[in-house]
Amino acid sequence: xxxxxxxxxxxxxxxxxxxxxxxIQSEAEKFIHDYKSLTATARGNEDAVxxxxxxxxxxxxxxxxxxxxxxxxxxxxxEVAKFGWIFTDTSGASTDGNxxxxx
Amino acid sequence: xxSYHVQDLRLILSALDFDLRxxxxxxNYSALFQGWLQEFIxxxxxxxxxxxxxxxxxxCSLCFPTIDPPQLLRIxxxxxxxxxxxxxxxxxxxxxxxxPTGYVPCVEPAFKALTQSGVHxxxxxxxxxxxxxxxxxVARSIRTSQVQELENLSPAVPGTTFFRFIGNLLSPFYLxxxxxxxxxxxxxxxxxxxxxxxxxxxxxxxLINVTPLATLWRCTTKIVMWSQVIRRxxxxxxxGGLTYLTGPRFIHVQAxxxx
Numbered sequence: 001x002x003x004x005x006x007x008x009x010x011x012x013x014x015x016x017x018x019x020x021x022x023x024i025q026s027e028a029e030k031f032i033h034d035y036k037s038l039t040a041t042a043r044g045n046e047d048a049v050x051x052x053x054x055x056x057x058x059x060x061x062x063x064x065x066x067x068x069x070x071x072x073x074x075x076x077x078x079e080v081a082k083f084g085w086i087f088t089d090t091s092g093a094s095t096d097g098n099x100x101x102x103x
Numbered sequence: 104x105x106s107y108h109v110q111d112l113r114l115i116l117s118a119l120d121f122d123l124r125x126x127x128x129x130x131n132y133s134a135l136f137q138g139w140l141q142e143f144i145x146x147x148x149x150x151x152x153x154x155x156x157x158x159x160x161x162x163c164s165l166c167f168p169t170i171d172p173p174q175l176l177r178i179x180x181x182x183x184x185x186x187x188x189x190x191x192x193x194x195x196x197x198x199x200x201x202x203p204t205g206y207v208p209c210v211e212p213a214f215k216a217l218t219q220s221g222v223h224x225x226x227x228x229x230x231x232x233x234x235x236x237x238x239x240x241v242a243r244s245i246r247t248s249q250v251q252e253l254e255n256l257s258p259a260v261p262g263t264t265f266f267r268f269i270g271n272l273l274s275p276f277y278l279x280x281x282x283x284x285x286x287x288x289x290x291x292x293x294x295x296x297x298x299x300x301x302x303x304x305x306x307x308x309x310l311i312n313v314t315p316l317a318t319l320w321r322c323t324t325k326i327v328m329w330s331q332v333i334r335r336x337x338x339x340x341x342x343g344g345l346t347y348l349t350g351p352r353f354i355h356v357q358a359x360x361x362x
Contacts, residue, residue: 014108017108017109020332028115028326032121034322048313050302051298057124057167057168058323060121060123060124061168062162065162066331086107
């Protein structure tokens with residue numbers, strides 16, 4: 001999504017990041033809407049409710065986890081978690097050596 | 104030097120009242136998991152440090168907040184293996200291929216151990232997907248060829264394999280929105296299998312057909328996939344940049360026709 005936004009839609013990297021974030025928010029809103037609908041109508045179907053709860057746990061757990069280690073934000077992940085800024089050099093590599101942009 | 108700003112994704116969830124729970128056993132079992140991880144990748148000290156830093160134990164503590172330590176350890180092992188296979192596959196697709204040193208040799212014994220511990224020995228319809236009997240055959244083939252892509256190996260491998268299971272589980276993350284809509288069950292079946300194993304319960308056969316679950320699963324995969332895209336690691340880029348948008352890079356298997 002992000003690279004297609006950068007290349008195909010003429011976005012800057014920042015605009016593509018913002019666009020991706022909006023898409024995540026949209027899907028999260030849709031999830032909560034459908035989740036509430038399911039839990040309200042699926043009484044008696046404990047399995048379905050249990051699976052829906054597990055999905056919510058996984059979303060919440062995963063999103064929080066990416067801020068808690070080096071896998072996605074490198075060695076400076078604590079700064080990213082706190083301030084949100086990611087620094088890259090002009091070649092598209094982040095300052096911890098991981099590339100971030102393919103535009 | 105340039106920069107970009109990522110607005111905190113956690114705020115999206117908190118504003119929408121997503122629950123965040125941490126498994127109360129997290130601290131106690133973390134040492135057990137780290138010990139297993141060190142034993143698992145003992146041939147490569149650098150990779151032990153790298154993988155310890157990923158904190159898969161924490162991920163599973165957050166995603167499975169109510170299970171007991173034995174289940175937590177099991178799902179953490181599967182999680183670590185999944186990421187390892189994922190990373191290994193991605194590196195193998197690079198040009199030239201970059202299979203990590205000791206990749207297959209370390210996966211093989213770990214997978215044996217998981218099999219013996221019963222992670223994949225469930226008897227339900229979903230759990231049967233996890234039968235790993237052909238994993239070692241696949242692993243040997245990979246070790247022999249070193250560079251052959253998993254897609255090319257799959258037709259020669261009968262039955263369900265661990266790699267195929269992992270591939271299906273991860274496939275939604277590599278599909279475009281349009282393709283994903285046509286394969287609403289792809290990955291959900293494997294997710295149900297994981298839950299059955301993790302929570303030690305058996306789901307009804309009809310569960311896969313509960314429409315709202317397919318919708319929720321699509322939302323789940325998109326959120327997880329896109330949250331990774333915001334900060335892309337080199338390992339994703341060397342796979343070809345647009346890989347995850349153009350189609351699954353793992354073995355692509357349709358959901359069985361009987362579900």
